Structure formats: C-alpha cells, structure tokens
Amino acid sequence: MRLVRRDWRTTALFVATVLVALTFADPKLPLPLRVYRYAFVIDITQSMNVRDYHVANMPADRLNFVKESIRQAVHDLPCGSEVGLGLFTTQSVQLLFEPIEVCEHLRVIDDVLGHVDWRMAWAANSFVAQGVYAAIRDVKNRDPGIRLALFTDGQEAPPQTIRPTFSGKPGEIAGLIVGVGGLHPTTVPKYDRENRLIGYWENTDIAQMPESSTAYETTETVPRPPREGYYLSWLDENHLRELSATTGLRYHRLETPEGLMDALRAPEFVERRTTKTDIRWLLGIAALLLFATVYLIDGGEASKRT
Numbered sequence: 669m670r671l672v673r674r675d676w677r678t679t680a681l682f683v684a685t686v687l688v689a690l691t692f693a694d695p696k697l698p699l700p701l702r703v704y705r706y707a708f709v710i711d712i713t714q715s716m717n718v719r720d721y722h723v724a725n726m727p728a729d730r731l732n733f734v735k736e737s738i739r740q741a742v743h744d745l746p747c748g749s750e751v752g753l754g755l756f757t758t759q760s761v762q763l764l765f766e767p768i769e770v771c772e773h774l775r776v777i778d779d780v781l782g783h784v785d786w787r788m789a790w791a792a793n794s795f796v797a798q799g800v801y802a803a804i805r806d807v808k809n810r811d812p813g814i815r816l817a818l819f820t821d822g823q824e825a826p827p828q829t830i831r832p833t834f835s836g837k838p839g840e841i842a843g844l845i846v847g848v849g850g851l852h853p854t855t856v857p858k859y860d861r862e863n864r865l866i867g868y869w870e871n872t873d874i875a876q877m878p879e880s881s882t883a884y885e886t887t888e889t890v891p892r893p894p895r896e897g898y899y900l901s902w903l904d905e906n907h908l909r910e911l912s913a914t915t916g917l918r919y920h921r922l923e924t925p926e927g928l929m930d931a932l933r934a935p936e937f938v939e940r941r942t943t944k945t946d947i948r949w950l951l952g953i954a955a956l957l958l959f960a961t962v963y964l965i966d967g968g969e970a971s972k973r974t
Contacts, residue, residue: 677962684958691948691955702938703748705767705813708738709803711756711820711848712786713794714869715901717857718821720850723924730848733922734819735781740925741932742778747771748941753780754806756820758791759798761806767814787861794825796904798832800911804841815937816843816917822904826874839916844931847908847921853900869899 710716716731727733742751750767764780800818807816856869905921912919920931 677965680958680962684955684962688952688955691952695948700940701746701748703750703941704745704815704932704937705750705811705939706815706817706843706932707752707754707763707767707803707807707810709754709756709761709763709799709816709818710734710738710784711794711796711799711818712784712789713757713825714786714789714792714858715794715821715823715825715856716848717786717859718849718854718901719857720852720854720902726925730821731784731786734846734848735784737922737925737928738819739778739781741929742770742781743774744929745770745932751777752814753777753784754803755784755788756799756803756818757789758793759795759802761799761803762790763806763810766810785863786859787863794820794823795828795832796820796822796824796907797828797911800845800915800917801832801834801836804836804915804917807841807843808836812841813939814841816841817846817932818844818917819846819848819922820908821849821901822847822908822911823901824904824907825899825901834914836915838914841915841917842937843917844920845908845912845915845917846928846931847903847905847919849901849903851903851905853902855898856901871897871899874899 710731712731716734717729719728719730721728721730721733723733727736745751747770749770751770752763752765752767754761754763768776770777799820803816803818807814857865858867858869858873860866903921905919909919911917918931918934920928922928
C-alpha cells in the first residue's frame with residue numbers, strides 16, 4: 669500500500685512539474701470566445717481642448733478624457749478582441765492602424781493612444797456630419813464586421829447652413845457615436861504649436877461656410893454666431909442624435925470610462941470567434957492543485973503517525 673501511495677505522489681509531482689514547464693512555452697488553445705472588434709475614431713479639432721470634465725482622477729480636457737477612457741476600455745476588453753485607432757478633423761478620417769489583438773499589442777495601443785495630440789490635425793475646421801459619413805465609408809471598405817466608435821463634441825465649426833447627404837444604408841455599420849464634453853457653453857483655448865496657451869478663440873477667428881454646394885443637401889438656416897466675443901463650444905447632443913438616427917449608429921454620451929465600457933460591450937456588438945487563448949493560467953492552477961494535494965496527503969499521514 670505504501671508503494672502505491674509513493675508511486676501516486678511521484679506521478680503527481682512529475683505531472684505538476686511538466687505542467688509548470690509547459691507554461692514557459694506560451695501554450696495557446698483554440699477556444700470559442702465572446703470578443704469585440706472596434707475602430708476608435710477621435711475628433712482632434714481644437715474644441716476638444718475645452719476643459720469641461722469634472723471627474724475624479726480623470727483629465728479635465730475633452731481630448732485627454734477620451735484618450736484615458738479608451739485606454740481603460742481597451743484594457744478591459746477580453747483577449748481576442750481587436751482595436752484600431754483613427755483621427756478625425758475637418759471632413760475626413762485617417763486610420764493610424766488597422767484593428768489588432770488587444771492583449772498581444774496592448775503596449776503598442778497604449779503608446780499610440782498616448783501620442784494622439786490636437787497638433788496632429790491637418791485642418792482646423794470641423795464638419796462633423798461629413799466626418800461620421802467618411803468613417804462609416806472607411807470601415808465599410810475595410811471590413812463591415814468592424815464596429816465604429818467615433819468620439820466628438822458634435823459641434824460644426826464654422827456652423828453650417830447646409831447639410832451633407834448620407835449615401836449609405838442606416839445600420840449597415842454597427843457602433844457608437846460618442847458625445848464628448850459638457851452641455852454648458854465654454855470658451856475654447858487657443859494654443860501655439862508648442863502647446864502653450866496664448867488665449868481663447870473668438871468668433872472673428874471662425875470662417876464662414878459657403879451657402880451652397882452640389883455635395884450638400886440644403887436645410888433650414890442655422891443661427892450665425894455673433895461677430896464679436898469668444899467662440900463658445902458645448903456638446904451638441906441634438907446634432908449627434910440626428911446623425912445617430914440617420915446612420916443607425918447608437919448614441920452614447922461619454923461621462924465615465926465605466927459607462928463607455930458598458931456601451932462598448934452591449935450584446936449587439938459582441939462577436940463569437942474561435943481564438944487562440946493563453947492557457948498558462950490553467951496549467952499553473954492544475955500544477956498548484958497537484959502540489960497542494962501531495963502536500964496535504966503527506967501532512968495528514970505525518971499527523972496520524974504522531
């Protein structure tokens with residue numbers, strides 16, 4: 669009987685040792701998982717420098733609040749999920765990188781996200797509707813299965829008296845329009861190229877939009893800003909909700925990183941994929957249980973002998 673017990677313990681210790689050794693080989697096993705695939709597009713026009721967030725341990729300005737919220741969301745996405753990152757300014761979108769797996773490329777995603785800056789903008793104007801439509805076209809051309817999450821305060825600058833037409837099909841690209849900022853009108857900081865504050869944007873700095881164009885669908889006249897005084901910015905929720913209804917993208921107001929994470933992980937955005945999954949933790953637990961079992965048995969027999 670003792671020989672049998674000794675053989676069992678020897679076998680258990682051998683198996684546990686093998687399991688520990690296998691963890692150093694970075695083993696992966698194909699498993700069906702619930703994952704997410706997103707293209708995050710960030711508005712980097714200068715209204716995103718407005719400081720109107722008041723959340724503990726979070727940046728006050730819109731752009732950095734968005735960046736930190738996305739960073740936390742990416743860290744919470746399950747392995748196998750994929751994230752791409754793009755920028756919006758004037759009327760176009762530029763994707764910095766295609767969606768890549770979050771766990772394997774977490775440092776790369778963090779690094780690129782950390783370097784996103786308003787000075788990367790290639791134009792100062794902000795034609796939000798055209799930007800949303802451009803982002804939808806870009807995702808559709810790349811992979812219609814990718815979800816879009818576009819972050820913007822929704823404010824057209826300069827204000828438009830004409831509205832672009834949406835040539836796509838509502839709902840053909842799933843995702844979110846994420847409204848950024850507060851509802852109270854706030855001055856927009858003006859920085860130089862060294863990122864030093866030199867004042868605030870005024871209404872006289874904002875160019876006027878043309879009254880007509882063949883690329884637009886004419887709508888009712890919108891109020892013009894006064895000729896004097898500071899240019900004010902706020903979250904234009906009405907405009908973003910209209911774009912949401914037009915495109916089929918859901919609207920979400922960004923108030924906390926946790927709220928964003930809940931919106932991103934909504935059931936309609938999940939995707940089931942067979943993904944190579946890291947199983948080192950599973951091998952480690954199995955080895956630990958075998959070691960513990962041998963130790964407990966030896967300890968129990970020793971106590972009986974005493």
